[in-house]
Amino acid sequence: MAPTPIICALIGYVLGAIPFGLLLTRAFGAGDLRSIGSGNIGATNVLRTGRKGLAAATLLLDGGKGAVAVLLARHFTHDEHVAAIAGFAAFGGHLFPLWLNFRGGKGVATMLGVTLAAWWPAGVAALLVWLTGALVTRFSSVGGMLAALAAPAILAVGVASGAAWLPPGAARWLVVLLAMAVLLILKHADNIGRLRAGTESKIGGGKDGADRLGIGGNHPPAPLDP
Template identity: 50%
Template sequence: MPEAMNWGLSWPYFLTAIVIGYLFGSIPFGVLLTRMGGGPDLRSIGSGNIGATNVLRTGNKKLAALTLVGDMLKGTVAVLVGFYLIGGKNAALLAGLGAFLGHLFPVWLGFKGGKGVATYLGILIGLKWPIAVTFAAIWLSIAYLSRYSSLAALVGSLFVPFLLWFWAGERQMAEMIAILTVLLWFMHRENIARLLQGREGKIGQKEG
């Protein structure tokens, strides 16, 4: 991301960035795409999650891929809108936070959303793409070896704040992403319990 514009963080900018980010993040691509594709209510199958991993459990790989792309792009677009249209780096960070919260707690679905992995990646793409590539590489490696999407996301997200702070020298960004990482782990609390019990569903595993 280019060097940020220098602006004083005021309440109008703060609220605008958060709200716009939230609106982008709250678009439930998984639910919309499966509904348009004639599939079941995504919230009634598998984990009940609205993300790409659960869409894959319907057996429709194309819709799962589209959901993944949509959930990523809404995070990226929110960050770029925050940076270029609202007020630079600070606004980009706030818009990213808003997008993540929107995905986790969308008002349109009674504040019951997804777990945020794809949106987390999309936010990283908008903020610092080399870190996003590193996160994706870690995710893919662990997912390939274990076939556990949740484990891959949990491990990969642990590295991101440290990479931002010590490798990229982005202290403020690292602090914000650390908040997102804590939220991501919180949303995966049931997955963590199932992983420990050996009951976690694997990638591509259908319901029933």
């Protein structure tokens, strides 16, 4: 018997809510991530501990849990609607983990993982937009928000034109990608405020940016914000 949408959503949420950044920094003696830098549980804040390997692992695992939620639901139900629900639940779990008082990450890595599993061309495009946007503007937050907008934009063009290259359940996935984009941008509200005020730290921004984040000038610069 195939799992119900509710079961798949619960599994997706639990996967998404695994705080890999917090678990890795604790396991390897890098401290409690919630009391470091921004207090965020994502890879950006892990890098502020000076542990690049842990940051890379967090980035991959946070992306992987989104992809796994989609792939598991698709495998066991053969239903793109259920897969989309599971992917969105994983994204929501990362943003609002129950066991961390609903204080999670900002969702860029998990969004990319869900998008790659949903339809890899859109995922690759979003990944390239993330990297390009962050490197060109030197604002990791800008790269993340642009990536979140790129994925549904690509899918929307295909849906509107009736393109034959669309994935199964494209309309359902478009709704999910749009919802993830909205939530991700809302989670970046503080970053948007700092961008408007001209106080957002840049990638490789040096001592002033690091001091503003409370991490000191000798720490690594902020990477792309997951």
